[in-house]
Amino acid sequence: MERKWEAKLKQIEERASRYERKPLSSVYRPRLSKPEEPPSIWKLFHRQTQAFNFVKSCKEDVHVFALEYKVGDGQRIYLVTTYAQLWFYYKSRKNLLHCYEVIPENAVCKLYFDLEFNKLANPEADGKKMVALLIEHVCKALQELYRVNCSAEDVFNLDSSTDEKFSRHLIFQLHDVAFKDNVHVGNFVRKILQPAFHLIASEDDDSISESTGHGFSHFPETPVKQRISFSKMSSDRDRGESQTQNSKERGRLGSAEQSSPDLSFLVVKNNTGEKHLFVDLGVYTRNRNFRLYKSSKIGKQVALEIAEDNRFFPKQSKTISEENQYFLSSLVSNVRFSDTLRILTCDTSQNKQKRVEYSNSTNTKGNIEGFHCSPYPEIDQFVLSLVNKNGIKGGIRHWSYFFPEELLVYDICKYRWCENIGRAHKSNNIMILVDLKNEVWYQKCHDPVCKAENFKSDCFPLPAEISLLFLFKEEEEFTAAETMNSDTKSPHKPPSGLLSEGAVSDADWDNGLDETDFVEAAEDAELAAAAEHGLLGYCSGEGEIPDELIVQVLQE
DNA sequence: CAGCGCTACCACACCCC
DNA sequence: GGTGTGGTAGCG
Secondary structure, eight states: OHHHHHHHHHHHHHHHHHHHHSOOOSSOOOOOOOTTSOOOOEEEESSHHHHHHHHHHOSSOEEEEEEEOSSSSOOEEEEEEEHHHHHHHHTTOSSOOSEEEEEOTTOOBOOEEEEEEETTTOTTOOHHHHHHHHHHHHHHHHHHHHOOOOOGGGEEEEEOOOSSEEEEEEEEOOTTEEESOHHHHHHHHHHHHHHHHHHHHOSSTTHHHHHTTSTTTTOOSSOOGGGGGSOGGGHHHHHHHHHHHHHHHHHHHOSSSOSSOOOGGGEEEOTTSOEEESBOGGGOSTTEEEEOBTOBOTTOOOBBEEOTTOOOOOOOOSSSOHHHHHHHHHOTTOOOOOTTOEEEOOOOHHHHHHHHHHSOGGGOOSOEEESSOOSOHHHHHHHHHHTEETTEEOEEEEEEEETTTTEEEEEEESOOEETTTTEEOSSOOEEEEEETTTTEEEEEEOOHHHHHTTOOOOOEEOOHHHHHHHHHHHHHHHHHHHHHHHHHHSOOOOOTTSSTTSOOOHHHHHHTOOHHHHHHHHHTHHHHHHHHTTOOOOOOTTSOOOHHHHHHHHHO
16 A cells, blocks of 8 residues: 555656656647557656556557666666567667566566576586576475476576676476466565575584584574564564474475475575575565566676576477577566466465454464554454543554463553552553453553562453454454455466456556455455444554544444 | 665664663 | 664665
8 A cells, every 4th residue: 555655656746747847738639540550569668657557558468678778877768568579679689688577566477586606706516506406496395385396397597697607597487377476476485495594594604514404493593684574573473384384394205305405505605705595585576677588787798598408498389489489488477378377376474464363363373463453453442442541642552362361462552550559650551451251351561560469450341342243253254264265275367457468458547456456355355344334443553543433433 | 857676784762671 | 782763875
């Protein structure tokens, strides 16, 4: 949502400055293109958002490419055209020398890797062998996690190495299988490379050989650099998950084999001697520019060419040249549509947690926690009503839910009234505890004195409407969780316009709908159901709620 | 006239010991 | 010293 606002704002500002520079002529004359003209689409934009807006307005199957045009500062312009037309002008390699595919955010795409290491800093590294081992590991993971069969023959292997640098792009050509988008690809890649992270976390050089073969028992307590994307909030849970994942993997690989995949071959040194992974994890961001087959970086001579050890060979075609086939295969977001296309997803534990928070609590064994608002907005409302008294507007700083006890613990901010001392604490915050099992609430606090005597206020019954509502909501959430589950598990067809071969209809454009909206709509279904009862809570970013809304809820 | 999307890093505030 | 936050240089 925030992203959309930012993008919209940026667009508006951009438009404003454009009109200031070039005001509209007094008479606006729209022109129609001649119907007999062949469809030729070749449009350049200075701004990526403009390029994507044009793509959306286009009936044809067009795509955004980035062209480097100034040496040094990596400045790019954006080209919108079809794959066929780009290839027509591109194939001669006389112009368009520094082209990048823009892998659109939220677009279905292939599994891909950017691999590199400094040859001088890693004189003993055998790049080809490392690529082969990586492919093997990835194929195994695809089989284990998604039951997808593939081998090195399905991996288009492109080389862009120099004397100093070993550099490869791998683009997986899976049959009837693609990822939901490149962020999911990144999640998948990080997940399957997890065992390698602890190898680079340690400082001493001997740890590589030492730690291999010991399996996963030496996971570092602190998340290493690459895992920074996982939030602090979910790190414990995430660690737990990776452990179970690892033990599963251990089981599947069998006891005869090593207890865990040996990924030490992925560890390389950069030119300052620091340990890094052979796999570049920085290429799975939104609208990532990925260099095209036969393109070079501006200012450099080396283009991406088919690697010596490439084992992928496209199908022979009478209408499409072999080179064109390779070109099309190299495009990450060129996913062939089929009725049996499977879309793979890989959420981070952060995203998973979001789902868990709003789904049936019995699905999860561990306790959950969060900030500002819990999965029970009505209870949040009630708690907020308790801490909004005498002109003091308290808020929810943090909440935790303990499953066995069915206990919601709210850390309150700003409001510090303590029943124990009969006044507000000066520097310590209080807690409100909601016991869902016994349908009561009570107060405790962080004050050391109160803590020492294990102070707990009297229990007060929860309002009947909250207890009742809780029962209702549990039922709704159960069904909602079920639907969500089947949705994510079963391979589903994305809405048309999402696939690279489908065009976005004008209707979609007018509605401003995109794939994210569909997903959000589905996830909000249960909240919408709650809203129908007129009791849905309301949470601002600050955890503060308009008074009139609280009143409304309490009256009901 | 005009790139984009991050992350790593730093400075700083705040809190609690 | 631990932890959160806000701003930014610089990387991919």
